[in-house]
Amino acid sequence: MIPPGDGWDVIDGGESDTSVYRRGSVIAKCCAADGVSALEGERDRTAWLAGTGTPSATVVDWVESDDGACLLTSVVPGVAGIDLPSWGWLGAMETLGRTLREFHALRDCPFERPLASVVASAQDVVRRGAVNPEFLTDEWRAVSPESLLEQVVAESPYVESAAEPAVCHGDLCLPNVFFDPLTLRVTGFIDVGRLGIADRYSDLALTTIQLYDEWSVDPGPFLTAYGLTEPDRRRLEFYRLLDPLTWG
Template identity: 70%
Template sequence: MLKPPGDGWSAVDVGESDMTVFRRDNVYAKCCGPAGVAELAAERDRIRWLSGTGLPGATVLDWLESADGGCLTTSAVPGVPGDALPSSAYVRAMGGLGRVLRELHSVQDCPFERPLAEVIASAADVVRRGAVNPAFLTDEWRKVAPEELLAEVVAESTYVESVLEPVVCHGDACLPNIFFDPDTLEVTGLIDLGRLGIADRYADLALTTIQLHDEWCADPAPFLEAYGVPDPDPRRLHFFRLLDPLTWG
């Protein structure tokens, strides 16, 4: 695995990625072995694209690639991650989150795509390999064979395709990937953009609302109001909440 150049780096133990993350002052370095270079380069390109939209996030500072792997160096995003906010901040933070997610979903001319058929194919591969992580499933879903969960996704995909609303989605819009100013509670940055691309808006709405419910024990209504969809389609929310955990493995 390639390592960041120079001294003074400290390992950061965060996230679910196979990448190794280091920090030095206000700079992060994400490193990988040869097998992860394509994935890390794709994230690099998405960070660069987002930084050109005016939306808050990191900026790419350096990229190294060799036979040992790759290393992406980015600026640190100011603020604190959503999962570190106190409960007194939740309602106001949901307003800021709803507004910035709507702004992201309104951006035009995104060169990256996440077609639903490809996401389902990825889930099918994870299930076939027996690599579904039960920690990502609800208690109810753990009682069901992953093959049955996948079959439900496939059966419901016809409906989802028929009402698809393609927008620029974050792709992993969970609370640790969204940073907030602890005083104003406005969003200061979106991170971990490896899955950013054109997809149905509910791919983000489903993950964000279930995170607000599970991690904050909060009613997501203020978030949905700020986003502009106070009465979301429960069928699509369920679909993407079921699909997402099947794609990590």
């Protein structure tokens, strides 16, 4: 499906099965009929998050037909974290740490993302042979996805017992966080289709590995600003491994 009207420019669509367009100050994310349910979930999460006062996109419109659906949202101002110049990385890590702490402290979230359901998604992706090797480290590519999944399943009881539930973004990578390029404050979060109550380490793990991989920096300033000086390394490693197994 394509968005209604003319003048839309195609932009990159990330990892989900959607097409993304921009026209002026509006973003349109569109899917085929089999993706409507997931896009509806993102629509509802986007609306909820905007209603909390958290900097984020807002829902502009929803268009649905037999061919699929389009979610129209406002453009978040600023620059995506992945595009920030190196001089701003330290300040951005500090503001992101403080902002994420506030994000995790949100209340009355109607959405949940229990660990069991995430592991089940990984099991489905592995069963279908759909794991994208580009999302894996060299070390992980040296073994089979089935072996990686076995590690996840074996470690799940510990992670479940240590979990600290919070409102989590669910895909907190640098392209999904925008910053003011001058003040380095967070101007908004996008792509919240996985938002829900989950262990806060599911966000922390993905963000810290992104800072290391994309910016080649020590994520310590981010964790310190968040208020976590002695992180649970075991949970960080668990979620770093689990996430790439859930896309496919």
